Amino acid sequence: MNLPDQPNFKTHFADLLRQAASTLIEPDALPRIEMARTKQASHGDYSCNIAMQLAKPLRKNPREIASLLIEAIPDSPLLEKVEVAGAGFINLFLTHAAKQTFLQYVLKKGKTFGTGHYGQGKKIQVEFVSANPTGPLHVGHGRGAALGASLANILAAAGFCVTREYYVNDAGRQMDILTLSAWLRYLELNGIHLPFPENAYQGDYVKVMAQLIQQAHAERYVHQADLLLDGLDENVTDEGINTDLQLDRMIANAKQILGEDYAYIHNFVLTEQLGDCRNDLMEFGVTFDTWFSEQSLFDNGFVAHAVKMLEERGFLYQQDGAAWFRSTKFGDEKDRVVQRENGQFTYFASDIAYHLNKFERGFEQVINIWGADHHGYIARVKGALQALEQDPNKLEIALVQFAVLYRDGKKAPMSTRSGEFVTLRELREEVGKDAARFFYVMRKSDQHLDFDLDLAKSESNENPVYYVQYAHARVCSVLAQWEEGDISMLADVNAELLTSPAELGLLQKIIDFPDIVEAAAKEFAPHLIAFYLRELASEFHSYYNSTRFLVPEESLQHARLSLIVAIQKVLQNGLNLLGVNAPEKM
């Protein structure tokens, strides 16, 4: 049988029904043909509800319409039979030959099986993680990283031209606080003990950075540190420093005392944290095409430019000395400040500039992966884009709910500022990269995630990661014991011998894979891949236990081997999309 290059049975059947429906109704009035995979084998392989949808416009009984459609359906070598069922479903059965022949395409496509053209080469950007470089990544960032990286892979597989981007918040107050924190620790190393503000960064990593500065430059950056507390309340040493005002005063003092050296320390801690973050993510299998600096938007005047554009279009007004953007015109709850009383731009201002910049770089679609705590932020960013005459629908925000760690059935404590949190690095060291990546995307992203550390760690049948990987290792093991051992022999195998329910079920499962990838891309839902892989592994394990592959009869042996090689490819490709290894031995 000769089939087109990348056969898609689902769309083929949809075409057949569309042709049949054109005998009953004007093509313009025809709704989209929904072709769904069935849950039960008795319902065939694919099912369509078009007859029910046409019941209203045609004013006829759905079952009657279904019968008429079936009579009008063109002949196809892929269609075994078609029947009416239930309230008017049209159930279609694929021929065994169609399923069996499909195996050849899988083996031929190999690593690229599962890819498609849904994205039509559109330029799409995925921005994710984008954590402030003020400390180590924690397990909350890990979920965004795993989700973003997997989604980017899936979009690329679905035919998009993907750019992965990390927005570096290297401007602004948090970086100043980190700089001050590091300098204070550095001063301590030089015997100068000033009160350490409660709202500065407490983590030990700050002390490590201070040590690095100390080792490289000795006491060079001590300067007149005793002036640091100037202008603060008299009795700070007794009560401690804990207000934003006091902290900002210390930062201002530090800038004055250090002069040009302030920039050195600022830059040093930034580079250090960013490098740490990059390594951490790399070891997590997460890489970026672009690290986009927020500071660069200020340096080249782009923030001022964007704000000016808002002003020119009449969306800005002055009140209480600040410049406000009329975001309420675009559905926001209240207007927002873009330039403060003291002349500084707000974070929102640079974010407007950043998103405008994204569109000006020519991305046809932009996806932001944000923590769910930022959901109130969506309206104002989209509003600003609209005000700047951009299409806000080109920006899509995927919200990620928090991940809560459980150890021994109890919540692991998490509190960012106090430095008491589980880092991504610790998580990786504890459960391993593969388990962490898989667990993070096992849930729909807009759902809370309960991350069971004990389960992720367990090297047993309880662990879904090993379950999928084990299926892959088993195939590899069989192939290793296959004496002829040449997979190319399987290219033109006679798959007609694959007729058991298990074999036909597995064939259908393989056929589904490209559709699953496309659905995952369409819905920003990597968890669909995880669930699919689990199901495929399950069917394989069952097959493995019931059927011997290395049988004496060569044609049957080759047929079965070709099937498990195809399964191996799908497992590899699927795990690869999720950033999980497919080990040959376990």
Next chain:
RNA sequence: GUGCCCGUAGCUCAAUUGGAUAGAGCACCAGCCUUCUAAGCUGGGGGUUACAGGUUCGAUCCCUGUCGGGCACGCCA
């Protein structure tokens, strides 16, 4: 208080976005290694989809209300 998200088996979650008898894993019970890896397989029990209405051929999904949980409501980022 206002806005957004959520509520599905004992636990953690799915459900092709309005489709057929709501499905998996874990946990629990009973079996399967002289055979390609038992990190596996086979069988079993378990549900008024928080609750009350509404929309229609058909609702876990859409609308209204109630109860319960999470998040957000700065000239912070």
